[in-house]
Amino acid sequence: MTTTTPEEVRRVACIGAGVIGGGWVAHFLARGYDVTAWDPAPDAEVKLRRLVDAAWPALIELGLADGASRDRLTVAATLEEAVADAQFVQESAPEKLELKRDLLADLDAATPAGVVIASSTSGYPMTDMQTTAATPGRLVVGHPFNPPYLIPLVEVVGGERTDAEAVAWASRFYDVAGKSVITMRSEVPGFIANRLQEALWREALHMVANGEATVQEIDDSITEGPGLRWAFMGPMLTFALAGGEGGMAHMLDHFGPSLKSPWTRLEAPELDKKLYDAVVAGCDEEANGRTIADLVAERDQGVIDVLRATGRLNGGKK
Numbered sequence: 001m002t003t004t005t006p007e008e009v010r011r012v013a014c015i016g017a018g019v020i021g022g023g024w025v026a027h028f029l030a031r032g033y034d035v036t037a038w039d040p041a042p043d044a045e046v047k048l049r050r051l052v053d054a055a056w057p058a059l060i061e062l063g064l065a066d067g068a069s070r071d072r073l074t075v076a077a078t079l080e081e082a083v084a085d086a087q088f089v090q091e092s093a094p095e096k097l098e099l100k101r102d103l104l105a106d107l108d109a110a111t112p113a114g115v116v117i118a119s120s121t122s123g124y125p126m127t128d129m130q131t132t133a134a135t136p137g138r139l140v141v142g143h144p145f146n147p148p149y150l151i152p153l154v155e156v157v158g159g160e161r162t163d164a165e166a167v168a169w170a171s172r173f174y175d176v177a178g179k180s181v182i183t184m185r186s187e188v189p190g191f192i193a194n195r196l197q198e199a200l201w202r203e204a205l206h207m208v209a210n211g212e213a214t215v216q217e218i219d220d221s222i223t224e225g226p227g228l229r230w231a232f233m234g235p236m237l238t239f240a241l242a243g244g245e246g247g248m249a250h251m252l253d254h255f256g257p258s259l260k261s262p263w264t265r266l267e268a269p270e271l272d273k274k275l276y277d278a279v280v281a282g283c284d285e286e287a288n289g290r291t292i293a294d295l296v297a298e299r300d301q302g303v304i305d306v307l308r309a310t311g312r313l314n315g316g317k318k
């Protein structure tokens, strides 16, 4: 393993610079790191710098680290150049298993020995991605949430061939870099948060497909309802309060049987053209003329307001 401690890291490489890679770049720049990015798309640098510029006002509001600057971003011409002197590597390439396997093997070959390489994958187990790397012990999952420069959580987990030391190093590094870390004990498919989100998403798609709720109603049902509580108290404790003075024990006695009620019976819906079009059109209708850039700015401001209201403006951590 690397002899660089998480506290000593100054140079980070971000591989893949789309929505998430770009978000990681913005986060690491705001925390004062030197960042080198690489992305094979011809227009990647223009898009990346646009994303960082759009994120920067929110990051200023959150509070930049000493010395943080957009000038610390370098866009490399090759993968090898990007990782040549990296002290940590964050991979955020498209969610395709074969691509991730090949890319992680290439990164492993090009990155200085012992440096930890993390994948942003939304759900592939590292065991399935590290199969062709020569030194898989340093490969971990570091799953972020969009946008990584504002949402604190990172889920960290290794694969069967990952060294426990690499998982511990990555968890500590993200902590030092201002993230809120959950280090998982096993490779649960979808990790923790996406497993929960996907359950909700599956039910939402069923309701749209069956004409039971509109896209707008689904969003309102969360933002006007449980979402208000979830920003500061998770689904477990909020449901404990549903039991009144009896807390979770009374809640389980009272509502436990409804766990087996028909609302939880569903398999994933078929994402056919009709459902696809209905969800896309519903989002356009709900956006009501607001562009994606407008919505990103609105979301960023909303997250900052929530972080401030819940006393979490110190770099995003509780």
Ligand SMILES: NC(=O)C1=CN([C@@H]2O[C@H](COP(=O)(O)OP(=O)(O)OC[C@H]3O[C@@H](n4cnc5c(N)ncnc54)[C@H](O)[C@@H]3O)[C@@H](O)[C@H]2O)C=CC1
Pocket: 015, 016, 017, 018, 019, 020, 021, 038, 039, 040, 041, 044, 091, 092, 093, 094, 095, 099, 103, 120, 121, 122, 123, 143, 144, 145, 146
């Ligand atoms: N979009 C989201 O909300 C989240 C995505 N993720 C994960 O982050 C990763 C990236 O997803 P997005 O940023 O959404 O995708 P994206 O499509 O916005 O960006 C992917 C980028 O990778 C580049 N790319 C293509 N081939 C590449 C290669 N061989 N090596 C390096 N870069 C390559 C593309 O040019 C593109 O800029 C995926 O693993 C995804 O599951 C994780 C959390 C949230």
Ligand SMILES: C[N+](C)(C)CC(=O)CC(=O)[O-]
Pocket: 122, 144, 145, 146, 194, 197
């Ligand atoms: C849509 N997604 C599965 C890629 C989302 C995530 O992985 C995390 C997030 O940002 O919600």
